[in-house]
């Protein structure tokens with residue numbers, strides 16, 4: 551499934567960029583005591599949520615079909631994976647599932663609040679944590695090669 555890997559690899563740029571924008575916007579809104587608008591603020595956070603979920607679905611399929619995902623674990627055993635193989639098959643998928651769960655929680659929580667400051671804070675903290683987790687387990691070496 552070459553095409554899925556290519557898609558996952560290009561979408562990664564878009565997801566990271568929009569997550570970064572959403573987090574920066576949320577911190578600016580939170581710390582600057584701004585109004586949470588249905589135009590820019592809601593749309594930016596929603597786009598980041600949707601794109602992360604699309605990336606999650608593609609990633610999950612990749613995990614099952616790619617030679618570098620589940621198949622690598624089955625072939626070599628957990629203990630047989632070197633650190634690069636473990637990053638692709640275990641750490642990256644697991645960490646990103648957790649990260650996207652956090653992003654989803656941030657989105658759901660923001661809806662419960664009326665006050666703009668609290669909405670921004672929920673998104674800033676949960677999307678921010680998600681982004682940090684994602685960045686911590688990107689297979690950089692493989693991505694740029």
Ligand code: HEM
Pocket residue numbers: 555558559562565566602605606607608609610612613616617618619638639642643644646647684688689692693694
């Ligand atoms: C926002 C979330 C994510 C980002 C930014 C991301 C980004 C990336 C990048 C840049 C690569 C390397 C692509 C390349 O070789 O050019 C990759 C590979 C991979 N990702 Fe993700 N990913 C995300 C989420 C996930 C999730 C949730 C899963 C699985 C549950 C997953 C599973 C995989 C697998 C299995 C590979 C290795 C594919 C292969 O080498 O055949 N990813 N990802």
